[in-house]
Amino acid sequence: MTGIDTSSGGPAAAPWPAPSARAAVDATVSVPGSKSVTNRGLVLASLAAEPGWLRRPLRSRDTLLMADALRAMGVGIEEGADPDGGGEAWRVIPASLQGPASVDVGNAGTVMRFLPPVAALADGAVHFDGDPRAYERPLGAVIEALRALGARVEDGGRGRLPMTVYGGGALDGGAVSVDASASSQFVSALLLSGPRFNQGVEVRHTGAVLPSMPHIRMTVEMLRAAGASVDTPESGGEPGVWRVAPSALLGRDLVVEPDLSNAAPFLAAALVTGGRVTIPDWPAQTTQAGDALRGIFTAMGGSCELTGAGLTLTGTGRVRGIDADLHEVGELTPVIAAVAALADSESVLRGIAHLRLHETDRLAALAMELGELGCDVTETADGLRVRPRPLRGGVFRTYDDHRLATAAAVLGLVVDGVLVENVATTAKTLPDFPGLWTGMLGQTAPAPTAARRA
Structure with missing residues (x-):
């Protein structure tokens, strides 16, 4: 074995x-609450043009790592009791993303894959590290996609952690091809930050059948709820291609399932x-x-x-x-x-x-x-x-x-x-x-x- x-x-x-x-x-x-919804919600709220709420978020290692990573880049995340009742609520206050910053991804796939595109929008270097197992998990598709979209990433040629993203405060974006057959998170990672790229993003999957398609559908649904324009294969678009137009994102009041x-x-x-x-x-x-x-x-x-x-x-x-x-x-x-x-x-x-x-x-x-x-x-x-x-x-x-x-x-x-x-x-x-x-x-x-x- x-x-x-x-x-x-x-x-x-x-x-x-x-x-x-x-x-x-x-x-x-x-x-x-759902880890997948909580971490996508944190990313989208951090990239929004106005503050938002996550109500009933999951408080776990993966979600706290995500929150701490976004805080390290300057986002305000206030944790406390829901002022309207019903448990816990997090207030997310977007800010101009800044480096230098250090991100501990633990062994969370959502953190190690969703945040490098966010870091490319920061002004300064963002270093990513994590648990020993995180060094073995595939990340190269995200790294190469970011480079193709105009980002500078230093990974020592490994295609894996540890690595540093040198953000320039913005990213051109545009069309990119990705083999996401190892993880649907490669597609979601690029789509989530796509509205903030100057040209938006067009992600074309080039590999074998994509796994975990419900997670991509979740990403698309949450993007649309935040005001993004997303073209997908299911909505009549080209098979294997997702397009997100550049736009401002709304600050949402999200109740986590x-x-x-x-x-x-x-x-x-x-x-x-x-x-x-x-x-x-x-x-x-x-x-x-x-x-x-x-x-x-x-x-x-x-x-x-x-x-x-x-x-x-x-x-x-x-x-x-x-x-x-x-x-x-x-x-x-x-x-x-x-x-x-x-x-x-x-x-x-x-x-x-x-x-x-x-x-x-x-x-x-x-x-x-x-x-x-x-x-x-x-x-x-x-x-x-x-x-x-x-x-x-x-x-x-x-x-x-x-x-x-x-x-x-x-x-x-x-x-x-x-x-x-x-x-x-x-x-x-x-x-x-x-x-x-x-x-x-x-x-x-x-x-x-x-x-x-x-």
Whole structure:
């Protein structure tokens, strides 16, 4: 296997004992705001011509890294209680973007890809650095696109972090070709800043089929809501080409939707225990990839009902295998794979080769960790083949990947003795996941137990 570090690296950290469900789950779980919407909203508000609000934003590692990076370039972001009630709200006050500045991207794809085009608009140098894994994640398409549009970027020829963008206070923009087959974020990154480029931007995708198209649709929808003129293939434009006209952006009052992808483990809990879970405020219409869970988990044996109270998923006590192309919703794969490992028949998860370039090599990691617990999992060229077998407890390594940690928690509901390594990594997009999880079960959060993989 390639792409993940399987060495022991010394004594294992104290893992989290995943709680078991002693009965069918019956709970209502309020999921925090969408990371994808929050970080796009922060970028657009920072580039607007007037102040704006983000209400019910997600407060997590990825979103705080985005906010701190924008502050470093001069944007005012005031955090506090919503003056109109209803939780937290952030006031975003645009400013003339300035360097020198230093940006810590952590391991957040949205920060490392969305902000270099913003930095090209700053007056001065902006240096980007991040976690060790961030050095391995692809960024070259954004770097080369910025150079083609007139920006100066110094990356030592790596096409990856660390790097410095030397902003000139403006960017000509215009037409650029990008192979975004490794990440739809390459397209979104250029579109988000496009209204501020002197000529706008025309992004032409030149590679294989784009993954995660719902995220590009989210970017387009949010741009239009902020006043931008966007031409897309779906609106009658040229296939594989997106155009954003130069314009001023409006300061919006944006209410952030719940993160539907982060609802995946909670809905899965209903499916694998034959119970019922309701997620309040599930939108009737959305561009979030997580909305696909309704169809996927129905195909795997559950039933869904969307009402004014939210989305309720009810399990039947039976979990079916699935043959699914997850190309557009790859971020859902870890939890779907965990559910598939508990099914009564084989599953084939296809169209997700790009997951090898995410927070970790998710395909290799899932094959390894599910296999260690007894499942028969085979990597394919573009996905996973999951053949359920009786599972046993053990340490489930997460490789600092939040979605692997939540997948492990799903397994722990029905498999005794599952220990989740570094459950704290879930704070990347889902603050206090252990508290939400045990609250769903009506339990007290268990203390970590020191253990080592046998």
